[in-house]
Structure formats: structure tokens, C-alpha cells
Amino acid sequence: MDKEDLELKEELAQFTPLALACLDGFIEIAQCMIHKNPRLVCIVNENGHLPVLLAATRGKKEMTRFLYSVTPSEELAPEKGPNGATLVSTCIVKQMLDVALDILEKHPRLAISSGKDNFTPIYVLAQMPKLFPSGGSLWFWQRWIYYCTNVRLRRAHDQIPTYIGENSSQQSRQSDNIIVNVLNQLHGMVSHLLDFLDLGIKNMHAKKLRNRQAIKLLKCISCTIKNLKVEQLDESLVYQAIIQAVKHGIVEFITEIIDSNPDLLASEDFSKRNIFLTAILHRQEKIFGLLHRLDNLRRIQMISHVDMFENNMLHLAGMLAPPRQLDGISGAALQMQRELQWFKEVESVVPQTFKDVMNKDGKKPCDLFTEQHASLMKDGEKWMKEIANSSTFVAALIVTIMFAAAFTIPGGTNEKTGMPNFLQNPLFMLFITSDAISLFSATTSVLMFLGIMTSQYAESKFLTRLPTKLIIGLSTLFFSIAAMMISFSAALAIWLNDPSTKYVILPLILLASIPVSLFALLLFPLLVEIFISTYGPGIFDRRIERWY
Structure with missing residues (x-):
């Protein structure tokens, strides 16, 4: 075939042969195609997606890393369109954080650029609590393994499979395959042994590596938004990202982003609720705990805030928690106990006068609590x-x-x-x-x-x-x-x-x-x-x- 023949597209979705190989993760075929025609990595399909984006969307990690290494960096720049931002967001969702981090280090503004779904990478990252240490609890033995495990952040280029060229001899390929097979068998035996002993070392190593990559990714994003104006922050969905991080309880996200731009402490959602009112409504105790670490002036400002329905902190504590927060607690009685603990904690923070303040519906916090928890109390x-x-x-x-x-x-x-x-x-x-x-x-x-x-x-x-x-x-x-x-x-x-x-x-x-x-x-x-x-x-x- 001539190299131009590889640029032909099928009629349905305008996929090149390389794009079809990317969807199924055929790395060796893709390597041979790109070796013959390097322009293939820049040809988009009907929706304007680059091959590397197609591989990332399908979750083909090795294929994504390889295609990213051979795709010209300027093709992912913000000036070239939404492909770069979409690729970063997709890599965050598919937990290919090494690729996302490498892209943002070359093009920092992609962190606040809209992708094809109109979402920015910072907004997507704010909805991934499992990537951060605060996103999950560990048993004591898991914590011990986690803290004792040493991880090294590797760049995306370090994990690219070896190129198989058309001029390689059959003998060298066979010898390489034999060595690879032996190594894979040894690795498989060790992996099965670790799984049999249920030590969880591999899982803890992967978790810690994910956490460190997410923190580094977050620091890279925070440097980008450091000097943005209010209009730019709003267009980049930074305010919405902070609210999403509060809903998911990502403490690291809140502290890092607000440290980079203290004005973001006043972020509000569409109902005019600040981060602490949102934390109470969604029962995120780690975020609410940050209130105790504010100075007196800022704490009073946060506590005195009311939403568009004239609900204060105590009103929101009186509302029933979201189902996903209650489902993690055994039994309706313990769920009711947790709701009471939240109400008492917020009650100890706000002024005494808040107990008698009515919202737009004419309800006091205690009346709202009794009304919304009547069914839960019967179940308890x-x-x-x-x-x-x-x-x-x-x-x-x-x-x-x-x-x-x-x-x-x-x-x-x-x-x-x-x-x-x-x-x-x-x-x-x-x-x-x-x-x-x-x-x-x-x-x-x-x-x-x-x-x-x-x-x-x-x-x-x-x-x-x-x-x-x-x-x-x-x-x-x-x-x-x-x-x-x-x-x-x-x-x-x-x-x-x-x-x-x-x-x-x-x-x-x-x-x-x-x-x-x-x-x-x-x-x-x-x-x-x-x-x-x-x-x-x-x-x-x-x-x-x-x-x-």
C-alpha cells in the first residue's frame, strides 16, 4: 500500500484504519501504520476527534500513551480547538493521570479550556473523589501499607510499548517474545501469590500513585487559575468546580484551589449557598470542619450567610441528608443518630438566635428537622x-x-x-x-x-x-x-x-x-x-x- 492509502476514511463515521485500530487497542498495527504515515495521528473523524482521543474514550491506556507520544504537541494546544481539553478530561475520568499531567505541563491553559462537552478539566477533576486521599477510608492494615509504600511518578513517555518496526528480524522478535513471555509468567506468578496472601500491596501502591498524581495535577491547575479575573473564573467553571468538590467532599481540592486564589472562598452555587452551607446540605463533615480553622471575621461571614430561600446553616442541617450519604450507615436508627449529630454540631456553631429564624416557607430549623425526618424516625x-x-x-x-x-x-x-x-x-x-x-x-x-x-x-x-x-x-x-x-x-x-x-x-x-x-x-x-x-x-x- 502507498502511505496515502492509509488516509482513506470509511463512509459511516469517517474513521481511518488507524482510528479503527485505536478503538480496539491494536498497538502493533497502529505502530506499523504510523511508521509508514506519521500524518495519520493528526487526521480527525466525523466528530473532529483525533485518534488519541478515540483511544482514551475507549479506555485503551497503552494505546493512548503510545498515540500521545507520537501526536504533535501543537495539535492539543487550546488554539487548535477542544481536542486537548477533551483529552485531558477523558484521561482524568479514565484515570490516566500521567497523560493528563504531561499535557497540562505543556499547555497549562487547557485546565480552564472547554472540551467538546463544554466542561473544563478542572470541573471534571472536582467530580472524581476517588482520585484523592480524602475520597475513601482505609483499614488500619491498609493505612500501614499505604504509608510504607514508596511510589515514583513516571511520565507518560516512560510507559510506551516498544516499537515493532517492519525491518526487524524474525529471530530478534522471537527472542524478544520468549523473554517477554518468561517475564510475564514470572510477574503473573508473583501477582497471584500476592493476591493469594491478600496483602493488598498492589492495590495500595496503585492508590497512592493515583493520589500523588491527582495532587500534582491539582497543583498544576491551581497555578493556572491564580491570577484569573472573575469573568474568566466564571467562564472556566471554576466556581461550579468548587461546589462540585464540596458535594463530593474533596478537601484537598478545596484547600489547594482557595490557597491559590483566596477570593474563591466566597464561591456560591445557583441557590446562593456558600461552600459551608453546601457542605452541610450534602453532609460533608471534612469540608465543614474547615470552618473551625478560619479566623473570627471570615467565620462570622460564612456563618451569617443565607441562601436564596432564606435558609441559614441550621435550616440546612434540618433537611434530610442525600440518600448516598445515609446508605453508608447501617440501620435507620444510626442514620437518625447521624442526622441528630449534624444538627447538634451546627447548632453549637451558629448564634442562638438562628434557632428561631424562619425561612421563606415560614419554618424554623427544628420544625423543618421534625418534618423531614419523620419517616426516618419511624424506620429507626x-x-x-x-x-x-x-x-x-x-x-x-x-x-x-x-x-x-x-x-x-x-x-x-x-x-x-x-x-x-x-x-x-x-x-x-x-x-x-x-x-x-x-x-x-x-x-x-x-x-x-x-x-x-x-x-x-x-x-x-x-x-x-x-x-x-x-x-x-x-x-x-x-x-x-x-x-x-x-x-x-x-x-x-x-x-x-x-x-x-x-x-x-x-x-x-x-x-x-x-x-x-x-x-x-x-x-x-x-x-x-x-x-x-x-x-x-x-x-x-x-x-x-x-x-x-
Whole structure:
């Protein structure tokens, strides 16, 4: 074929052969085509999309990196149209941050340039909370791996596959393929081993690399908007980007962008809500915590702000949280507790007069809270009564069993004295002690759950009183089940004390531990969540470290 033949387009969407290869990620074919005709990377399709943009849209990361390395940089400049900004936004969405960062370092103004969808890269980045450290919580062992992992930021050009030229010898290709195959097999074996051990090292490394790339990308964007005027900020969707970052709880985005341009602290949405009113409405406690780090003057300005419906901070705290925020909390009662915690926190910040201020609908904050949380309160009452009802049945059954077991003494009693035959045996004392603990714990659990079923379900009771009863009830039920299994195992050990039967004691004790383990797996996480939610450090950050 002549190289001009590769520039022919099919009729449907005006795709060149290179564009079709890009859509499916055929890197070797694309390399050969570009080697023959380098102009192919600059030919657009019917929608004006460059081949590198087509590959990025389909999520073909290796193909995108390769095409970006051979696409002239001026083709992505803001002056050449929306392809550059669209490519940056697409790379952010597809998490090819190395490519996005490399483009912005060459063309910084692309960060505030509109793409083909009329969105700017800064606006797109503000809707990607998973790219930032604040966008997800880690277990303690994941945090340890995360902080111990060393990552190195690589440029997009460092990850481009090796070019396969038409003059390469078959022998060299075969030897390269053999080496590549061996390396891939070794890499696969190591990867499977790490996955088998469930260490999560690869995932934590990828997460930390993503976080560092996102932070560097954010710093590059913040330098671009540093000296922009109000009209330019509005055209670039910077104000809207800040509001989107608040809705998604991206603390790093808010602090970095406002540090670069302090005037952006006064950003508002279309309802005239500033960043702190928006944080309350969307229950983003990390953003709201920044309020405590403002100086007195700015804090008063932020607190005194009202939206276009004359809602103050307390009104917005009285509104029901978005479903995506409540879905992460177990049970309607704990959701109601979290809503009360938000209302009390905001109430402690605003002046006392805010409690009696009415909005445009003539409603006070407390009236608005009661109205919007009526359904959630009923669901919380139903949820707690269902748990209490089922747990009462289990606890009452344990009380019956352990009361009867106390008078069914293993080994019998002495006919003359009436004393147990195994009174001096340590296992017998373990049996009696664990039996008594199980009986008393189960009785306490029954009383706590009865107290839950007969409690007054007012709004304020969901804050500490009802959760405390549930904590005591579930804790004592757990202890009663564990003590019951210990009592059972001790009785077995007494009965099977003969040398010929000792080999069955250990398997039976292991079987007895199954119910305790199941209870711990099923209900213990809920118990921990309730305890932390009620008596933990809280979800709000009141650090004195000054921000502005």
C-alpha cells in the first residue's frame, strides 16, 4: 500500500484504519501504520476527534500513551480547538493521570479550556473523589501499607510499548517474545501469590500513585487559575468546580484551589449557598470542619450567610441528608443518630438566635428537622424493635438453658453430703462460673431489650439513650453466648475425662466455638459501629490549625 492509502476514511463515521485500530487497542498495527504515515495521528473523524482521543474514550491506556507520544504537541494546544481539553478530561475520568499531567505541563491553559462537552478539566477533576486521599477510608492494615509504600511518578513517555518496526528480524522478535513471555509468567506468578496472601500491596501502591498524581495535577491547575479575573473564573467553571468538590467532599481540592486564589472562598452555587452551607446540605463533615480553622471575621461571614430561600446553616442541617450519604450507615436508627449529630454540631456553631429564624416557607430549623425526618424516625424505631425482639428470644432461651444446667451437675452429687463429686476439679469450677456468667449476662440482655421495646421514641432519644441500651444488650448477649459455650466445653471435658475419650475433646470444643464466631462475624461489626458512633471521637474536626 502507498502511505496515502492509509488516509482513506470509511463512509459511516469517517474513521481511518488507524482510528479503527485505536478503538480496539491494536498497538502493533497502529505502530506499523504510523511508521509508514506519521500524518495519520493528526487526521480527525466525523466528530473532529483525533485518534488519541478515540483511544482514551475507549479506555485503551497503552494505546493512548503510545498515540500521545507520537501526536504533535501543537495539535492539543487550546488554539487548535477542544481536542486537548477533551483529552485531558477523558484521561482524568479514565484515570490516566500521567497523560493528563504531561499535557497540562505543556499547555497549562487547557485546565480552564472547554472540551467538546463544554466542561473544563478542572470541573471534571472536582467530580472524581476517588482520585484523592480524602475520597475513601482505609483499614488500619491498609493505612500501614499505604504509608510504607514508596511510589515514583513516571511520565507518560516512560510507559510506551516498544516499537515493532517492519525491518526487524524474525529471530530478534522471537527472542524478544520468549523473554517477554518468561517475564510475564514470572510477574503473573508473583501477582497471584500476592493476591493469594491478600496483602493488598498492589492495590495500595496503585492508590497512592493515583493520589500523588491527582495532587500534582491539582497543583498544576491551581497555578493556572491564580491570577484569573472573575469573568474568566466564571467562564472556566471554576466556581461550579468548587461546589462540585464540596458535594463530593474533596478537601484537598478545596484547600489547594482557595490557597491559590483566596477570593474563591466566597464561591456560591445557583441557590446562593456558600461552600459551608453546601457542605452541610450534602453532609460533608471534612469540608465543614474547615470552618473551625478560619479566623473570627471570615467565620462570622460564612456563618451569617443565607441562601436564596432564606435558609441559614441550621435550616440546612434540618433537611434530610442525600440518600448516598445515609446508605453508608447501617440501620435507620444510626442514620437518625447521624442526622441528630449534624444538627447538634451546627447548632453549637451558629448564634442562638438562628434557632428561631424562619425561612421563606415560614419554618424554623427544628420544625423543618421534625418534618423531614419523620419517616426516618419511624424506620429507626422499627429497626431497633426488630433487633430487640429477635435478640430477646435468643437471650431468654439462654436464660432457660443455663438455669437448668446449673442444677444438672456433671458427675452427680455425693449421696451422703449432697456435694458435687467433682467439686475439687478445676474444670467443674470453670463450668459453674461460666454458667453463672452466661445466666446473668443473658438476663441483663433480656432486660435491656425489653427496655428498648418499651422506650419512648422521641428524636433526642436516638442520640445516646437508645443506642446505649442497644450496646449493652448486644454486648451482654455476646458474653452470654461465649460463656455458654465455655460451660458446655467444661462439662464435656469433665464427662470425657477418661484417657480413651480424650482425643474427641478438642474437636468438640472447636465445634462449640462456631456459634460464638458466627455471632461475632454477624453482629460484632454492628456493635462496634454503634459504639464508635455514640462514644467515639466524632465525625467533626475541630483542630485549631489556622487555614484562613
